[in-house]
Amino acid sequence: MTPTDSPSPDSDPSAIESALSAADRAAGLLRESEGADRAAWLRAAAAALDAARGELVDLAVAETHLPEAALDTELSRTVFQLEHFAGAAESAQILDLVAEPADPDYPVAPRPDLIRASQPIGPVLVFTASNFPFAFSVAGNDTASALAAGCPVIVKANPGHPRLSVRTAQVVNKALNEAGAPTGTFGHLIGVEAGTVALTDPRIKASGFTGSLNGGRALFDIASSRPDPIPFYGELGSLNPVFVTPAAAAARGQQIGDEFAVSVTGRAGQLCTKPGVLFAPAQSPITAATAAAMGDREAVPLLTDRISDAYQDGISRMADLPGARVLAGGTLTSPTLISMPADKMLNAGVELEECFGPAAVIVEYDDPSQMTAIATRMHANLTATLHGEPGDDIAADLVPLLTERSGRVIWNGWPTGVSVTRALHHGGPYPATTAPGFSSIGLDAMRRWLRPVTYQNWPDELLPTPIRTAIKKQNSRPA
Amino acid sequence: MTPTDSPSPDSDPSAIESALSAADRAAGLLRESEGADRAAWLRAAAAALDAARGELVDLAVAETHLPEAALDTELSRTVFQLEHFAGAAESAQILDLVAEPADPDYPVAPRPDLIRASQPIGPVLVFTASNFPFAFSVAGNDTASALAAGCPVIVKANPGHPRLSVRTAQVVNKALNEAGAPTGTFGHLIGVEAGTVALTDPRIKASGFTGSLNGGRALFDIASSRPDPIPFYGELGSLNPVFVTPAAAAARGQQIGDEFAVSVTGRAGQLCTKPGVLFAPAQSPITAATAAAMGDREAVPLLTDRISDAYQDGISRMADLPGARVLAGGTLTSPTLISMPADKMLNAGVELEECFGPAAVIVEYDDPSQMTAIATRMHANLTATLHGEPGDDIAADLVPLLTERSGRVIWNGWPTGVSVTRALHHGGPYPATTAPGFSSIGLDAMRRWLRPVTYQNWPDELLPTPIRTAIKKQNSRPA
Numbered sequence: 015m016t017p018t019d020s021p022s023p024d025s026d027p028s029a030i031e032s033a034l035s036a037a038d039r040a041a042g043l044l045r046e047s048e049g050a051d052r053a054a055w056l057r058a059a060a061a062a063l064d065a066a067r068g069e070l071v072d073l074a075v076a077e078t079h080l081p082e083a084a085l086d087t088e089l090s091r092t093v094f095q096l097e098h099f100a101g102a103a104e105s106a107q108i109l110d111l112v113a114e115p116a117d118p119d120y121p122v123a124p125r126p127d128l129i130r131a132s133q134p135i136g137p138v139l140v141f142t143a144s145n146f147p148f149a150f151s152v153a154g155n156d157t158a159s160a161l162a163a164g165c166p167v168i169v170k171a172n173p174g175h176p177r178l179s180v181r182t183a184q185v186v187n188k189a190l191n192e193a194g195a196p197t198g199t200f201g202h203l204i205g206v207e208a209g210t211v212a213l214t215d216p217r218i219k220a221s222g223f224t225g226s227l228n229g230g231r232a233l234f235d236i237a238s239s240r241p242d243p244i245p246f247y248g249e250l251g252s253l254n255p256v257f258v259t260p261a262a263a264a265a266r267g268q269q270i271g272d273e274f275a276v277s278v279t280g281r282a283g284q285l286c287t288k289p290g291v292l293f294a295p296a297q298s299p300i301t302a303a304t305a306a307a308m309g310d311r312e313a314v315p316l317l318t319d320r321i322s323d324a325y326q327d328g329i330s331r332m333a334d335l336p337g338a339r340v341l342a343g344g345t346l347t348s349p350t351l352i353s354m355p356a357d358k359m360l361n362a363g364v365e366l367e368e369c370f371g372p373a374a375v376i377v378e379y380d381d382p383s384q385m386t387a388i389a390t391r392m393h394a395n396l397t398a399t400l401h402g403e404p405g406d407d408i409a410a411d412l413v414p415l416l417t418e419r420s421g422r423v424i425w426n427g428w429p430t431g432v433s434v435t436r437a438l439h440h441g442g443p444y445p446a447t448t449a450p451g452f453s454s455i456g457l458d459a460m461r462r463w464l465r466p467v468t469y470q471n472w473p474d475e476l477l478p479t480p481i482r483t484a485i486k487k488q489n490s491r492p493a
Numbered sequence: 494m495t496p497t498d499s500p501s502p503d504s505d506p507s508a509i510e511s512a513l514s515a516a517d518r519a520a521g522l523l524r525e526s527e528g529a530d531r532a533a534w535l536r537a538a539a540a541a542l543d544a545a546r547g548e549l550v551d552l553a554v555a556e557t558h559l560p561e562a563a564l565d566t567e568l569s570r571t572v573f574q575l576e577h578f579a580g581a582a583e584s585a586q587i588l589d590l591v592a593e594p595a596d597p598d599y600p601v602a603p604r605p606d607l608i609r610a611s612q613p614i615g616p617v618l619v620f621t622a623s624n625f626p627f628a629f630s631v632a633g634n635d636t637a638s639a640l641a642a643g644c645p646v647i648v649k650a651n652p653g654h655p656r657l658s659v660r661t662a663q664v665v666n667k668a669l670n671e672a673g674a675p676t677g678t679f680g681h682l683i684g685v686e687a688g689t690v691a692l693t694d695p696r697i698k699a700s701g702f703t704g705s706l707n708g709g710r711a712l713f714d715i716a717s718s719r720p721d722p723i724p725f726y727g728e729l730g731s732l733n734p735v736f737v738t739p740a741a742a743a744a745r746g747q748q749i750g751d752e753f754a755v756s757v758t759g760r761a762g763q764l765c766t767k768p769g770v771l772f773a774p775a776q777s778p779i780t781a782a783t784a785a786a787m788g789d790r791e792a793v794p795l796l797t798d799r800i801s802d803a804y805q806d807g808i809s810r811m812a813d814l815p816g817a818r819v820l821a822g823g824t825l826t827s828p829t830l831i832s833m834p835a836d837k838m839l840n841a842g843v844e845l846e847e848c849f850g851p852a853a854v855i856v857e858y859d860d861p862s863q864m865t866a867i868a869t870r871m872h873a874n875l876t877a878t879l880h881g882e883p884g885d886d887i888a889a890d891l892v893p894l895l896t897e898r899s900g901r902v903i904w905n906g907w908p909t910g911v912s913v914t915r916a917l918h919h920g921g922p923y924p925a926t927t928a929p930g931f932s933s934i935g936l937d938a939m940r941r942w943l944r945p946v947t948y949q950n951w952p953d954e955l956l957p958t959p960i961r962t963a964i965k966k967q968n969s970r971p972a
Contacts, residue, residue, distance in 0.1 A: 042893055091601045114916040121913075122570045126906065128916035133896065135922075135929065219922070220931075238717040242873075242923040245930065259739040394721075404952070413955050414521055417612065422947040425955070427605065434600075437593040437607035439945040443614075443698070444721040450614065450698075450944045451724070458945075466918040466937075468901040473883070476892050476904070 021176040024205030030212060036198030037137035037166040038217040043196040044164045045134055046479050049108060053100035055195040056161060062189035063089065063153060063182070070182060074147045076123050077175040079315040084281060085148070092148040095155055095434055099162035102457045106484040108132065108163065110466070113485065129470050131481045132464040134164030135245075136219030139212050141233060144174035144317050145284040145370075151175070152182040152202065155454055156222035156247075161185070161199065163253035163463035164480075168201040168218070170209040170456035174318045179204075213237055220245045220463060224286070224454065227251035227368070227445055234448045245290075247462045248448040249286060249441070251368040252396040254429045256292040257412055262426070263298040270401055271303025272321040274338070274374070278304075279349045282314050283372030284321070287397055287429040291366055293356070293385050296378040304376060305341035305351050311406035313348035316371055322347055326370030336362045347371065356384040365393065382408040390416040394450075395445035397429035398423045421446060421453075502653040503684030508690060514718060515677030516645040518697040521644045522675040524613055525958050532583035534674040538632060539575035541566065541668035542661070549661060553626045556654040558794040564762060565756070571627040574634055574913055578641035581936045585963040587611065587642065589945070592964065604752070606950050610960045611943040613643030614724075615698030618691050618952075620712060622703035623653035623796050624763040624849075630654070631661040631681065634933055635701035635726075640678065642942035643959075647680040647697070649688040653797045656681075692716055698702035699724045699942060703765070703857070703933065706730035706847070706924050713927045726941045727927040728765060728920070730847040731875040733908045735771040736864050736891055740882035742777040749773075749880055750782025753853070754790070756907040757783075758828045761793050762851030766876055766908040770845055772835070772864045775857040783855060784820035784830050792827035795850055801826055807848030814854070815841045826850065833862040844872065861887040868894040873922035873929075876901045876908035900925060 025033070044052070063070065067089055074085045102108055109131045116127040124485040143150035150156070152169050153405035158169045171179035183202035190200050203212060212218055213236050221237055221244065223230050237246035258270055277289050294300040316322045330348045333340050339359040343350030349372040356379035358364075366375060379385055389412055398416035401422065402409035416423050419440030432440060432455060440455035441447045447454075452462050474482060504512070523531070542549065546568055553564045562701055581587055589612045595606040617639040622629035631633070631648050639646045650658035660683035669679050682691060692715050700716055700723065702709050709727035716725035738751055756768050773779040795801045808829045812819050816837040822829030828851040835858035837843075845854060858864055868891055877895035879902065881888035895902050902922030911919060911934060919934035920926045926933075931941050953961060 042897075045893065045897070087601065091554070093601050112916040114914055120561065121573050122566065123910060123912065125914055128912065128914065130916040130918050136897070149861040234722065235718070237713070243713065243717070243927060244923070245928070267874070304832040352940060412954065412955075417957070418524070418615070419519070419945055422949060423951065425951045427950050430677070431602060433602065433604040433607065435593055435604055435607065437591040437609040437947060439609050439947040441945070442946070444723070448722060449724070451940070453945065456797040465922070466900070466920070466932065467896055470901060470903040471906050472902065472904045476889065478896070480892075 022204055025203040025208040030203060030208050033201035033203055034212060034215050034217050037168055037201055038194045040166040041134070041136045044166055044199065047164060048343050048480050048483060049103040049105070051194070052162060052164060053104035053198070055190050055193045056096045056100035056103065058189040058193035059186045060093045060100070062095050063186050066185050070178065070223060072179055073178040074175060077178050078147050078317050079343030080281065088146060088148045091434065095149065096153065096158045098434060098457065099158040099460065101161035102460060106487060107323060108460060108464070109481060109484050111481070111484050111488070128321050129469045129472060129477070129481070129485070130466050133467050133478070135463050135465050136165060137217055138165045138167050138234060139218045139221040140167055140227065141167045141209060141221065141223040142172040142179070144172050145281070147172070147175045150224045152179050153186050155314060155459055156259065159459040160222070160463045163460045165463045166199050167184060168212055170212065171202060171204045176204070178341070188323050210236065210262070214240055216242060218244065221247065222310050222454065222462065223248040225250070230448065245455065245462065246448055247452055249446050249454050250447065252286055252442070252446050253290040253366055253368050254287055254395055254397045254399070255392065256289045256399040256401065257389070258292060258294045258300060258401040259403065259406045259408050260295050260382055261406050262401040263295045264301055266383055267299035268303045271300040272307050273428060274300070275304050275307030277430045278374040279308060279372040280430055284315055284317055284370060285430050287432060289374060289399060289429055290368055291375045291377060293377045293379055293388070294443055296355070296380055301341065301353055301374070301376050301378065308342040308349040308351045311349045313346055316347050321370060325369065325371035325373070327332055328371065329373050332369060332373060332375060335364060343373070349373070351376065353378055356380065356388065360384060360387055361475055383468070386411050392419055394419045396420065396440065396442045396446045397424060399424040399427065399429055401426050419443065501659050501683055504682040509682060509687050512647050512680035512682055513691060513694050513696050516647055516680055519645040519675045519677030520613070520615045523645055523678065526643060527962060528582040528584070528587060529644060530673070531641060532579035533673045534669050534678070535579035536573045537668040537672035538665045539572045539579070541664050542632060543572050544799070545664050549657065549664070552657040552660055553654060556657050557626050557796050559760065567604050567625060567627045570913065571632055574628065575632065575637045577913060577936065578637040578939065581939060585966060587939060588960060588963050589962070590963050590967070608948040608951060608956070608960070608964070609945050612946050612957070614942050614944050615644060616696055617644045617646050617942055618697045618700040619646055619648045620700065620702040620704065621648060621651040621658070623800065624760070624765070626651070626654040626657050626928060629703045631658050632665050635703070635936055636868035638938040639701070639942045641821065643941045644942045645678050647682060647691055648852055649691065650683045655683070657969065676934065686765060689715065693719055695721060697723065700726065701933065701941065702727040704729070705849070709927065723943065725927055726874070726931055726933065728933050729924045729926065731765055731878045731921070731925045732769040732845055732872070733766055733874055733878070734849050735768045735873065735878040735880065736868070736895070737771060737773045737779060737880040738882065738885045738887050738930040739774050739861055740885050741880040742774045742779055744882055746778035747782045750779040751786050752788030753779070754783050756909045757853045758787060758790050758851040759909055761795055762828070763796055763849060764909050766911060768853060768878060768908055770854045770856060770866070772856045772858055775834070775859055780820065780832055780855050780857065787821040787828045788828045790828045791824055795826060800849060804850035804852070806854050807850065811848060811854060814843060822852070830855065832857055835859065835867065839863060839866055857880050865890050866927060867896060871898055873898045873925050875919065875921045875925045876903060878903040878906065878908055880905050897924065948968050948972060
């Protein structure tokens with residue numbers, strides 16, 4: 015097959031039905047598949063994406079306007095993620111096996127022989143992100159983690175990179191087929207209607223989403239109001255606040271301002287972890303430093319026209335905040351910095367919203383207690399950052415407020431630049447995500463697609479193959 | 494305090510507000526509490542319940558009509574559960590700690606220093622079950638697991654045992670206070686309105702429920718449609734089908750029938766794991782054996798008048814099934830057995846519903862393939878049971894269908910009698926539960942009330958106390 019030259023049409027009802035029935039058939043085969051086999055499929059997909067690197071990165075540059083170097087690195091990260099999950103799939107850890115023999119003397123009542131193991135939940139529908147056309151798209155984290163867990167995946171293409179989606183799906187599908195994955199292990203649908211139809215179909219057992227608050231909430235509502243509601247793992251909006259104590263501002267205000275500008279404008283601010291607001295002392299050097307650094311940066315095209323339009327609406331709304339001053343940008347897609355006084359924010363009860371793109375607000379406080387007052391009523395976030403100095407009282411006051419309302423807290427650093435590793439929790443209470451206990455990054459992302467099943471007094475020969483294999487390995491291990 | 498003599502009035506708005514604000518204040522203190530302290534609180538509650546055994550069991554007998562011996566055992570189980578979770582609270586396992594040092598050579602991008610640990614989700618609202626006035630009520634599994642995880646709990650009393658609820662809450666509260674738990678660690682509300690108000694309050698961060706499909710679904714819908722949806726862990730309806738192969742029926746039909754009758758009528762059938770339907774070969778001895786055993790049993794009063802009414806509606810509906818024959822009972826609250834032919838069930842597309850109480854249906858098949866045809870389209874369940882013989886082909890065909898649709902599968906046994914242990918998964922896809930990945934029994938029940946947080950480049954002195962303690966222990970452990 016050759017890359018498509020024009021965007022593909024939306025999936026019609028027969029294409030949707032055929033993807034769903036193929037995924038449904040594949041689910042039974044994947045449930046019986048060994049983790050080592052799924053690891054081989056994932057590695058084949060990773061190798062195929064790597065081999066198609068030039069073509070895929072070119073398509074991504076053309077469709078997303080992101081810099082080639084960034085996309086090249088992102089493809090490497092995507093390959094790494096697939097290999098990372100391949101390693102997890104072939105370890106028995108994924109089964110979370112607990113075997114307890116019968117015990118006639120167990121407290122309260124005798125215990126029968128019990129084996130508990132995690133099983134794939136079934137076909138997973140993945141709604142892809144616009145801002146990571148590789149790492150959170152067709153072959154991104156949701157897809158890789160679900161396949162590793164043993165779930166067939168149907169990807170709903172992102173309209174921001176339609177050609178890349180189709181082409182990536184072709185590459186992945188071919189690699190999976192050649193590596194021996196069952197037909198239906200991977201599917202690809204195009205169009206809003208296709209996504210909604212699939213999400214309401216009883217054969218879909220869970221869904222993952224990365225995107226906007228409004229879009230994600232609408233899909234969460236659909237998933238939750240099905241006759242049989244399913245888990246919907248949505249990563250939605252996040253403002254990623256940064257709190258700077260007076261001591262930190264005094265010690266390194268200029269540096270904080272410079273680094274803040276870098277974090278806000280990296281990838282044109284189109285990151286779910288972009289810091290959208292920073293709290294700084296009034297008259298600190300931070301505001302001027304950030305404004306100067308952001309004013310120096312050129313406007314770059316955003317991912318899509320729709321995102322550009324939303325950005326312009328967003329910065330207009332920011333400029334209308336009580337007491338707002340526009341310190342940089344403020345027009346079209348230029349990097350935009352707004353400042354406003356903390357007392358006006360508190361008095362007007364302003365609740366800042368995420369503005370996707372290279373924009374941020376500096377909230378200037380007269381008294382550090384204004385930060386705790388604001389933090390007390392803030393929405394939850396993926397991240398919260400604290401710049402402080404050793405022994406900072408106000409930092410200690412802020413810690414519990416921030417921890418309670420975010421999935422990751424950062425000390426004297428920046429929230430952008432997310433490690434793909436087990437200890438990195440990428441999540442948080444609503445509206446950061448729709449499922450606060452789960453991460454969409456790192457090996458534990460597989461947990462979203464697994465559910466435990468207990469086998470009571472169960473004959474070995476009727477256990478699923480992977481569980482039988484794991485028990486055999488466990489029993490043959492020297493004590 | 495003395496036991497209340499009359500049912501307490503519904504909680505008024507000021508009682509609701511005071512419970513919510515106390516839980517909210519306690520949440521921060523519990524987040525900082527050591528697991529060992531929470532373990533002490535739980536053990537104090539367990540000891541206090543045990544000490545009040547006579548009074549509590551008497552109240553339970555009067556309000557639920559369950560036999561004294563069963564309630565006495567249930568109270569022992571409840572005490573055991575509290576101690577079980579106490580043990581888990583004081584082990585560091587609950588934190589699920591992952592510490593990864595900074596690594597400048599990490600693949601794709603340098604990795605910062607990361608510590609991930611689970612934290613309590615915040616105040617939990619528990620809707621209690623009518624059928625386990627101790628083990629799934631005021632101080633039951635949901636309460637014990639949430640307190641162990643470090644979450645304040647507000648219990649919404651079950652209208653089926655109002656006096657027992659109030660008295661248990663008094664005993665628990667006194668014990669927690671005396672053991673040093675912060676005010677607001679535990680609260681108790683009465684009335685439907687109080688439950689709904691609390692469920693929609695932003696200070697409640699998660700909810701647990703055990704009860705009926707309709708009630709649970711209504712509350713799930715409320716939790717999911719909040720401006721900030723929260724996890725709702727509901728255990729709803731389950732039919733718990735039993736499949737008997739021709740070989741098993743031939744080998745031990747009489748025994749299967751006798752045991753089925755025991756499993757259906759135990760605790761007057763008021764168990765979420767009661768087997769509500771059994772598939773047997775037509776003309777097997779199972780039907781007659783079950784009918785004889787059930788016909789011998791006397792009608793006993795059910796938990797509440799409402800449950801009696803629902804039971805009588807349920808057995809009327811069962812008697813109207815296509816081709817149904819009433820083989821035992823059929824009136825008032827008497828143990829009721831209905832048979833119907835499998836072909837009629839298939840042709841009419843009958844979907845059996847759970848009938849809470851001592852009733853069951855035997856579906857008689859002419860060909861074992863009718864079992865797989867029915868299993869293919871069956872709703873999900875907490876359990877599915879298979880009676881077979883070694884080498885049974887039809888058993889092997891059924892296994893994947895049953896595993897896919899249940900949380901626990903049982904070989905040549907019965908689903909009633911649930912062990913409180915780690916390997917016992919008590920859950921399943923909807924409608925068995927609203928959260929297929931989670932169990933409401935066993936230590937993993939705590940997972941429902943925890944969420945991970947990552948600390949990036951975080952100074953030790955600003956980590957929550959329990960995490961600091963766990964890291965210190967980990968570091969001091971000999972390599």
